[in-house]
Amino acid sequence: MAEKTRKIPGPDHPITVAKNPDRVVVKLGDQVIADSRDALSLQESNYPAAQYLPREDVDFTLLERTDLTTYCPYKGDASYYSILPAGEDGVNAVWTYEQPYDAVSDIRDHVAFYPDKVSIEIIAD
Secondary structure (H helix, E strand, O other), X not given: OOOOOOOOOOOOOOEEEEEOOXXXXXXXXXXXXXXXXXXXXXXXXXXXXXXXXXXXXXXXXXXXXXXXXXXXXXXXXXXXXXXXXXXXXXXXXXXXXXXXXXXXXXXXXXXXXXXXXXXXXXEOO
């Protein structure tokens, strides 16, 4: 099996990871899935910033790991979780890079949520 090519973010595809100074609350309907004052904001190229929340600020009793995995040449292999009880919005709504590339190693032990599947509130402190 051929080894995957690893790309390092550069001028053509910049990635920055910075602490979000605000509180980030993630909900599915009225159910709070995560609430953090330690989220990281990952800005990749010209995409909207993704909020990565520490695992300890996520209610994992509401999540179930799925078999889905994807590969990003800039971040590594992603694993996914569904929110329970799922319904369509909760399926594979959460992703994590358990062994991210060194360039984005700060997102290890964090999860992110698809903003079209959950409500992500950023509350200024």
